[in-house]
Amino acid sequence: MEHPLEEKGRLSRNIDPCILVIFGATGDLTGRKLNPALYNLGREGMLPPNFACVGFARREKTNAQFREEVKTEISTYSRVKPIDEKFWTHFQDQFFYHQSAFDDDEGYKALAVLLKQLDAQFATRGNRVFYLSVQPKYFPVIIEKLRQHGLIYDVHQTTDRWSRVIIEKPFGHDVNSAAELQIEISKYLDETQIYRIDHYLGKETVQNLLVFRFANSIFESLWNYKHIDHVQITVAEDIGIGTRGRFFEEEGLLRDIVQNHMMQLLSLVAMEPPVNLSATAIRDEKVKVLQSIRPLAVQEFEHSVIRGQYGPGFINGESVIGYRQEENVSPTSNIETYAALKLHIDNWRWAGVPFYLRGGKRLPKRGTEIAVIFKDAPGVLFQHRGQKNDPNVLAMRIQPDEGISMKINCKVPGPSSPIQPVKMDFRYGSYFGQTPPEAYERLIWDCILGDSTLFARSDEVAQSWQILTPILDYWHNQTETNFPNYESGSWGPKAADKMLGENRAWRIL
């Protein structure tokens, strides 16, 4: 129901008081992303005035120690530096630490007591967000315990307060495990209470995709098979797997990046206009795209799915080790650190338009972009002796340096008429004069508001696994003999270049 006192689009949405409980409060993600996000939300007045945060983890720690650590993390990783001491002095009093194992009933009992006290102290009205920043194996047990101890409410019986659970990726390991996990958590949670986070969806440029497509008439009329030659989605990282060797040996890049981030980007760029901007309408359209992706036949795996693993090479002039030499990685590992896929969306809009997805570690630079490559203009006038002009490209940079650029052909000034591609560039940072908020800020804020638009729904996750699980199974059964097959600091294996054919090439980011 619409709030009678809120003017849509003008006032900030009414935000309920609440307590945020972070499971895995001493972990890397919490330190690098969640704590700085909370600090920035608080500093900018985006958090409810009645708010508290409880860090839940296994290590012994006092509130004072926890607050000191949070401060250090904010000072190190916040997008706004230095820390605002005056603000922090007051804000830190809203941070608490609770020590317990994830499966310890006593710990949950004590948590319930603490949350009650904080409700009284901060007037948070029993509203809860539980952020599961833990290994996926703990998801079911934490949710079960929370329910058992009355910390997760039954949405059908409790209407005066709410509880929501944010679940970090990966949601499942393949189609079966994702389905099992879904069944398990559905015992205790309604779908409206589950917020499957994919931080890519919190990025400004990703959110702007819908605005860009559906608030500008010039692009949407070209957004189809008649005008678009192909689409490239790239998620490139220059870093290796670092200390995540053990995790990566189990996951690999397809699970780590493609199944979630890249499939989300694909569905946003290819979806039909939703009937309205509600979470349900948008997510319905995204699911339809995923359902329209043509399943890959086994015989296509050789040509339409390329995997790679980085060997030694150079990043920024420094030599770096190969994947198999990384800590906690098998010296004969068969895990992919690079994946490239060619997908087709069998619907009216995208018939015959290939979508090329590419993601990898230890590529020359960090960057995520969606590039729409348009068909060539008829070569009647400006193709001199068969020399084709560059195709128009619309590139949406998701990170870093968020923005949109358009490549067009232009006459070089002067009496002769050589044609040169030029670039029109819109940069968020320089145009709006501010750094866009971190994705986690937006997503935590949305969850407190109860807006699940930017979170993945269970059928989206299931459909994505449906597409990729056959590839994972195939890879599992086919040992790659030429690993490592790309040097650190290069743009990936040669086979990925061949996948695009003679007339197309991967973009340089």
Next chain:
Amino acid sequence: MTIQQIVNPADIEKQLQQIWEGLVKENKMRASLFNLIVYNQLSPRTDYIRNIVQKIIEKFPCRILFVSFDPDASQNYLKTAVSVVAPSGTETAIACDNIDIGVAGDNLQRVPFLLLPHIIPDLPVYLLWAEDPSSEHALFQPLLSMADRVIFDSESADNLLSFAKTLLDLHTTQKIDIADLNWARTEGWRDLLASTFDSEEKIAQLKSLKNLEISYNARETEFFCHLKIQSMYLLAWLSSQIGWKFLSSQKNASELSFLFTVSGEPQTFHQESIFFIRSQTWEKLGSGTIISVNLESQDGHTYQCGRILQQYHHVSIQISMPCQCDLPYRFVLGQTATGQSLVKEICTKGTSEHYVTMLKELLLIDRDHLC
């Protein structure tokens, strides 16, 4: 325009950004039409290459990635520096990024990895390879794979024949767009001949040409020692476009002579003609530059085209017939004078078809390694 700042490779973009932020008050505009990767070995020629790059940015701003390899260094090193450069001597608001990479020893293998993250997406990548492409070089193929177009300078070639073979191979088998600075240097003379022989009647005179003499400036400098190349290019170009048939060549102390079969109307007309490339020495004119081209047709028409000593970029053209002598007129080799033909050649899309056919002709004409 700004002083070079030595930076850690990881901080190149950050440092450039800082320099630009410092230039805000000067109203400088950061511009780039393409990426220009330049590779050269440190030598007296390096300044000459930098001068070419300066000429390029005067016409077209671009991101310069200038790689200098020091073959004589006693120690390995890899140094990176950044600066912002602008056309010299003008008040333009346009300026562009300059990334300098100095390298020695084994660190050469790191260069492609260092360059890749600094290529501006969506803009063409031009490679100015200032070394001989026919000699083995560890960096050649990796840089080639990044480039949309490669610019060579046959002046750097040890052997013109090998150079021509290599370039033809790159163009035909690897489908790489190529350009050559020495070819660009002859542009003015090619324009002159094309505009002088502008009718079917005059083309017919060229086909059955009786005499041709090309003279070049034989003054050697540190940068230029392959002085006959431009003249050879012009001869090979004429031969390939007009359809003379090469028979043999001879090398004497101060001249090269070439025996061709020329043909004309009636179709049965065939005759052997000897064409010459001769040396002269002009002090202030660029080394290897063509000084004059004199032609004589079978029917006695003579075309004497020679640079004017006091105005190097002006060519006096005098056409004489057995019964008539025209007043001489001037042709200005304007673009060559300002270096713009080099810039044009660098920035023009595709490969000149005339250049490719000229290279093929050169394989015949220079088969005895005259250059």
